[in-house]
Amino acid sequence: MKIVRIPIGYNISLILLLVLSTLFAQVSFAAQEKATAEKKQPPADLKITSDKMVADKNQSMVEFMGNVKAVRADSVLLANSIKVFFHTSKTKKEDQSNVKRILATGNVEYTEGERKAFSDQADYDTTDEILVLTGEKARLLTGKSWISGKKITLFKAQDRVVVESTEKNRVEAFFDAEDQDGSL
Structure with missing residues (x-):
């Protein structure tokens, strides 16, 4: 061995x-x-208060009308009307919110943390986390800085904003020199 x-x-x-x-x-x-x-x-809960509510099971939608306030996590949405569209059992994925889409119309004000938005209409896709603001003077503010245009698309997951204009109204922006990160 x-x-x-x-x-x-x-x-x-x-x-x-x-x-x-x-x-x-x-x-x-x-x-x-x-x-x-x-x-x-887990998805954040959504609390809505309004003067009136109408539910339509066939469209998987609930409409809130009159002085509507929707609160979800650190976001607050105010509008004349808010429609909430829900996933059906066929379209809902595991660990996904029941809320599929939120459509707000009339004097829309949206606040999330330091960001504030104003528009005639706001359309939020909860799955892709995309908020589309439209109106004659849709506006997005962060601190003292702001940007306005006909259509503002906020890609929340990517922290990216796209602003579009019309022939009459061009995109306008103001960046405050004292804002720390200079972002909207």
Whole structure:
């Protein structure tokens, strides 16, 4: 029988490699669990108050009319009328809000954190997190800075804004020099 001697440094290197591999695997797994947990947060509740409400089960829609106020997480939506469209059991995905779309019309005011928006109509797609503001003078404010146009599309998940104009009314913007991040 032949005895093979392995240098001590080799054993330590092998043990160190195994320990580091295990450590990186645990850190990677923990990071994946954290990212998955963040993505799977439950949808925020929606509370609406108004003077009148009409529900239409066939259209999976509820309309609120007169002095409407909708509150969801840190967002507040005020309007003359708000229609809430719901996912049907066929269109709803797991871990998705029941609310599919929110359409507000008439004297629309939207507030979310530091952002404020004013328009004639606001259309919010909850799945893609896209808010479309339309009207003669749709306006988006952050701090003292503002931007206005005929149509403002706010891509919330991407923190991006697109503003469109008409031939009569061009896009207007004012950026306050004291605003910290200079973003809308």
